[in-house]
Amino acid sequence: MKITNIRVTHVNVPLDAPFWWTAGLYGGASKSIVEVETDEGAVGLGEAPWWHFGEVIKAEIAPALIGADPLDLADCEARCVPPWQITANTGENASSVAFGAVELALWDIRGKVFGMPLYKLLGGAVRKDIPFSEYFSFRPWHNGAGGEMTPEAIVDYCLRMREEHGSTIFEGKLIMGDPALEIRTVRMLREALGPDAQIRLDSNMQWSLTTARRVLREIEPYNIRNYEDPVATFEEMAALRQHSTIPFSTHVPDLRRAVALGAPDYFVCNFAALGGLSKTLKFIAACEAMGKGFWCYSNDLGIMTAAYLHVVAATPWITEASQSLFRWQVGDVIRDGPFRQTGNTVRVPEGDGLGVELDPEAMKRWSAHFAENGPMGHFNDPNNPGRYRRLPLN
Incomplete structure (x- = not known):
């Protein structure tokens, strides 16, 4: 061949x-x-x-x-x-x-x-219902969607996801540069969702070490499952660890430094960014040997998500829910996409290989969107157009 x-x-x-x-x-x-x-x-x-x-x-x-x-x-x-x-x-x-x-x-x-499906090539499934988190964030209104711009609105959104889809795992970004706003929102989420729901946070490195100490001290009583990139470096996470027992995760796949410094505790990665599936499997095995956790990235389309499903199905070491923006995606390039979780999980595909196929009409639609509009920017700050933000925000 x-x-x-x-x-x-x-x-x-x-x-x-x-x-x-x-x-x-x-x-x-x-x-x-x-x-x-x-x-x-x-x-x-x-x-x-x-x-x-x-x-x-x-x-x-x-x-x-x-x-x-x-x-x-x-x-x-x-x-x-x-x-x-x-x-x-x-x-x-x-x-x-x-x-x-x-x-x-x-x-x-x-x-x-x-x-055979990919998970069988990887040794077989230890699980077939793969957990993913719901996602929350401050979102302005847009064509009838979003509108969660207050703590109350974010709480209402999460409660609706629980009622409509059986969701009990929630991860989100409370990124407005306001420590008091994050602390208040976390408190309200825990009070509304009860003691058993998982709450995970992702700061995208918005806090200085000083502010992060304050935020984590205030939210620790609310049983936060994980905090992703609360500060900008592993060294700062190691310093923050002295003040907090909340586990930390990161998208930066530097296992040696994480082991040497004792933080972060988990890696959250896209498989292509690690160099492919073969290198991802080696990286996960190294994480297991070093006692570091792993789960999968978010905002991917159905092809990469299918790879996540198969790898998690075949990997006993991955026990935490992976991230997802499934509920917010308006489309996909695969037939019957995007994947969407029910009761926190998505079933691993059983077809040969990844078990997904392209939807020609969807490919035509979304490639035309790219051709007509260019790539979608995600560094846009409407409060300061033409300028990139600088970290930390507070």
């Missing part, structure tokens, strides 16, 4: 309403969808975490892989990715992320060739 073509399509998939995060208003995702075609008719699907990695695939990865055996992952990687020790030193790691998106498609091909 040989790779005959690699097709890259840029798409925009907006959220029903933008949400506030540290860098401004986040309105949706601009992704690159990858289709790897073979001379035997098998087509694998991949997804790049942001559209500009698709340009790297078109310019560098695709030409190198034409004629390669899609089942020989080592050979494919050797054609595309320089040694990581060098690229980490020179800042030229875009090829690693770009290849990670393509490598996902190679795993999809492998599952289709062997006629």
